[in-house]
Amino acid sequence: NAGVTQTPKFRVLKTGQSMTLLCAQDMNHEYMYWYRQDPGMGLRLIHYSVGEGTTAKGEVPDGYNVSRLKKQNFLLGLESAAPSQTSVYFCASSYLNSNQPQHFGDGTRLSIL
Amino acid sequence: AQKVTQAQTEISVVEKEDVTLDCVYETRDTTYYLFWYKQPPSGELVFLIRRNSFDEQNEISGRYSWNFQKSTSSFNFTITASQVVDSAVYFCALSDHEGGGSYIPTFGRGTSLIVHP
Numbered sequence: 161n162a163g164v165t166q167t168p169k170f171r172v173l174k175t176g177q178s179m180t181l182l183c184a185q186d187m188n189h190e191y192m193y194w195y196r197q198d199p200g201m202g203l204r205l206i207h208y209s210v211g212e213g214t215t216a217k218g219e220v221p222d223g224y225n226v227s228r229l230k231k232q233n234f235l236l237g238l239e240s241a242a243p244s245q246t247s248v249y250f251c252a253s254s255y256l257n258s259n260q261p262q263h264f265g266d267g268t269r270l271s272i273l
Numbered sequence: 274a275q276k277v278t279q280a281q282t283e284i285s286v287v288e289k290e291d292v293t294l295d296c297v298y299e300t301r302d303t304t305y306y307l308f309w310y311k312q313p314p315s316g317e318l319v320f321l322i323r324r325n326s327f328d329e330q331n332e333i334s335g336r337y338s339w340n341f342q343k344s345t346s347s348f349n350f351t352i353t354a355s356q357v358v359d360s361a362v363y364f365c366a367l368s369d370h371e372g373g374g375s376y377i378p379t380f381g382r383g384t385s386l387i388v389h390p
Contacts, residue, residue: 202382259306259368259376264318
């Protein structure tokens with residue numbers, strides 16, 4: 161039982177490059193989320209999805225786009241990476257709604273040079 | 274203003290000491306949910322507990338206990354007889370319905386607990 165799987169685990173980009181982070185969950189959860197974690201800032205919500213085909217902005221959405229074409233996958237895109245997007249990114253999912261515990265992936269460490 | 278405040282950035286204790294991690298939240302909802310998560314040095318985030326706003330019973334799970342007080346908007350976490358393996362960053366989170374729509378969780382900034390042998 162894999163739970164929430166994030167790909168890749170590490171990545172180094174140059175400023176201006178684009179990339180997509182993939183999150184896959186095998187628990188049939190409705191809700192999925194993307195967070196970034198920066199030192200001293202806790203977890204900040206970037207975007208979230210309450211079901212297949214729907215997405216919404218979180219606290220810090222600028223510079224990111226997301227898609228949820230399949231229920232089990234939630235993609236986070238950086239169109240033009242900036243050094244300020246250097247962070248650890250976590251994907252999470254929860255059953256039915258956000259008053260349920262979230263299950264987190266292991267994180268993606270992204271560095272933008 | 275932060276919806277979830279963890280005022281203690283870092284706490285350092287010696288093994289076997291008791292330690293309390295504070296969490297103060299802010300919401301106007303009458304129905305909301307509170308969570309604690311643990312992030313050990315390996316980096317993964319692990320769910321510890323969930324409380325809804327209608328259940329003010331304190332909970333004990335082994336060396337862990339949680340004290341939920343609506344009167345002070347606090348949901349504090351106590352580790353009794355701390356161990357080195359308790360060293361981690363602990364996050365408190367609030368999920369409420371403000372503004373309508375979905376319940377969306379907000380995390381505090383975390384408290385780093387260091388337990389020295």
